Amino acid sequence: MSLRIVVTVKYVPDATGDRHFADDLTVDRDDVDGLLSELDEYAVEQALQISENSDDDVEITVLTVGPEDAKDALRKALSMGADKAIHVEDDDLHGTDAIGTSLVLAKAIEKAGFDLVVSGMASTDGTAGIVPALLAERLGVPQVTLLSEVSVEDGVVKGRRDGDTASEQLEASLPAVVSVTDQSGEARYPSFKGIMAAKKKPVEAWDLSDLEIETDEVGLEGAWTAVDSAAERPARTAGTIVKDEGEGGKQLAEFLAGQKFI
Amino acid sequence: MAEVLVYVDHVDGAVRKPTLELLTLARRIGEPVAVALGNGAADTAATLAEHGAVKVLTHDASEYADYLVVPKVDALQAAVAAVSPAAVLVPSSAEGKEIAARLALRIKSGVLTDAVDLEAGDEGPVATQSVFAASFTTKTRVSVGTPVITVKPNSAAVEAAPAAGAVEALNVTFSDQATGTKVTARTPRESTGRPELTEAAIVVSGGRGVNGADNFAIIEALADSLGAAVGASRAAVDAGWYPHTNQVGQTGKSVSPQLYIANGISGAIQHRAGMQTSKTIVAVNKDAEAPIFDLVDYGVVGDLFDVVPQLTEEVNTRKG
Incomplete structure (x- = not known):
């Protein structure tokens, strides 16, 4: 048997950089260094572990939608051990919202062919965490999301979802969409051998016409949401800092009492 | 006045605080109509009425506990069809965001997540979101369809606003996808006796x-x-x-x-x-x-x- 895994990854501006908005209120991707979203590394890792624990013939494809530089994210995933990559790139994608992104990803996943989609829990820039659920809805397959543990055996995916009020064991038949959290297990570092091998792995480039998506279905014009304004949060006014000379706890209590917290 | 659907997050009929905050925000846009699903759904009505719900649509079925997310999407979609609301508000829990996203796609509407404030606007509700590790504040709105918006806990005060809170049964037909992901075991989180982290003052x-x-x-x-x-x-x-x-x-x-x-x-x-x-x-x-x-x-x-x-x-x- 074969098992075709597609891992969706996102190229994001570095969270430790000075992230900001461009004039058209889209995320500025030019002035801040980009990288593979940290939370997607967990998805790549779990796909690799599923592959390593499987008797099936597993093929892992990493898929991204993004500008030219997004290839860096694919290279990182390939150097971790994924087999091949697909890069959907098109100027008309600029400004696409989560619903539109899920359309592009779903069409690309269908075109690539899949038994299992593995995503991260959210991107580190948008942070909504809704794309995996949207993919399941679009692909018409079970959603097995926010897993801190995942396994695949005999065409069935199982996992543990730790929610606010309970921890749940989930089970679904393949094909399915899975997302994994940062609790699923530390992602491996690419080895030197992996980095060298990644350079020879195939990266396919698709555009909107390859996916039979009309340009008015995506981009800023095709978005179902609109950003009216973006303002930098005013810096917090400098607070009072005291050095503990033995009375620090009491001084803090005095402050809290003054603010009516005690 | 336009009706606003509010998805009720509750545990066996005990309404969680973020839902009451949503009722406060919903009243800025229209008349809140609550949707409560699963075990204890009807028990939520009294609390919801005290906080402004004019109607409480309820439906109980084992599917809500036995399968992940999709049965709740089916029910909320049925509620949208029944009420034709001006907006749908959902608490911004992990599950709430997934329900909202799938609903939005089905009813061909835009979705906004993690709003920290909400006000009425000329072109529909305007959400405030806090982005890039809270270094920026954005004002956003849904430009297509019925706005579906998830709101973070502690985004509004809980206010008493007595309303009728009439309980009505919601008719729900589950989709083929509803039973796709089975919940085979559930271990409730042990209570520490302390407030819930996201709700605490x-x-x-x-x-x-x-x-x-x-x-x-x-x-x-x-x-x-x-x-x-x-x-x-x-x-x-x-x-x-x-x-x-x-x-x-x-x-x-x-x-x-x-x-x-x-x-x-x-x-x-x-x-x-x-x-x-x-x-x-x-x-x-x-x-x-x-x-x-x-x-x-x-x-x-x-x-x-x-x-x-x-x-x-x-x-x-x-x-x-």
């Missing part, structure tokens, strides 16, 4: 400086003196000192309490993302250069093992 957190699982007793003692929830930084969670469910930060919970007390937390971007919108921020840290001090209203440079127990004792004394 005060959060007391510990980080790397706490230096061990046992030492978290100091943090818990301060939290209990203030009636607060306990949080932990990623460093403390990764070290295994405190459960991941208590993690505050980008990959944990995002909190916005009246008061946030950070103990032995340096204030890396990963942590700031989860607490920067707190109203008042206080920190105790040995390192005077720690970035957390850039955020504080009051900071103590000192050893938390001296400062925190002294603070706890002082709070307990003042309470009498």
Whole structure:
């Protein structure tokens, strides 16, 4: 048997950089260094572990939608051990919202062919965490999301979802969409051998016409949401800092009492 | 007046606080109609009526507990078809966001997540979102379809606003997808007796400086003196000192309490993302250069093992 895994990854501006908005209120991707979203590394890792624990013939494809530089994210995933990559790139994608992104990803996943989609829990820039659920809805397959543990055996995916009020064991038949959290297990570092091998792995480039998506279905014009304004949060006014000379706890209590917290 | 659907987050009929906050926001846009599903759905009606729900649509079936997310999407879609609301509001829990997203796609509407405020606008409700680790504030709206918006806890006050709260049965036909993902076991989280982290008015957190699982007793003692929830930084969670469910930060919970007390937390971007919108921020840290001090209203440079127990004792004394 074969098992075709597609891992969706996102190229994001570095969270430790000075992230900001461009004039058209889209995320500025030019002035801040980009990288593979940290939370997607967990998805790549779990796909690799599923592959390593499987008797099936597993093929892992990493898929991204993004500008030219997004290839860096694919290279990182390939150097971790994924087999091949697909890069959907098109100027008309600029400004696409989560619903539109899920359309592009779903069409690309269908075109690539899949038994299992593995995503991260959210991107580190948008942070909504809704794309995996949207993919399941679009692909018409079970959603097995926010897993801190995942396994695949005999065409069935199982996992543990730790929610606010309970921890749940989930089970679904393949094909399915899975997302994994940062609790699923530390992602491996690419080895030197992996980095060298990644350079020879195939990266396919698709555009909107390859996916039979009309340009008015995506981009800023095709978005179902609109950003009216973006303002930098005013810096917090400098607070009072005291050095503990033995009375620090009491001084803090005095402050809290003054603010009516005690 | 237009009706606004509010998805009710409840545990066996006990309505969770964020839903009551949604009713406050819903009343700014129209008349709140609540949708309560699953075991105890009808028991939510009295509380929802006290807080402004003109109607409570209820439906109970075993599918809501036995299968993930999709049965609730089916029900909410049925409610949208029945009511034709001006907007749909859902609490911004992990599950709430997934329900909202799938619903939005089905009804061909835009979806906004993690709103921290909501007001009526000329072109529909305007949401305020806090982005890039709370360094920017955006005003956004849904431009296509019926706005579906998820709202974070502590985004509005809970207000008494008595309304009819008439209970009506909702007709739900489950889709083929409803039974796709089975919940084969469920272990309820053990109650600590402390407030829920995302809902608490005060959060007391510990980080790397706490230096061990046992030492978290100091943090818990301060939290209990203030009636607060306990949080932990990623460093403390990764070290295994405190459960991941208590993690505050980008990959944990995002909190916005009246008061946030950070103990032995340096204030890396990963942590700031989860607490920067707190109203008042206080920190105790040995390192005077720690970035957390850039955020504080009051900071103590000192050893938390001296400062925190002294603070706890002082709070307990003042309470009498």
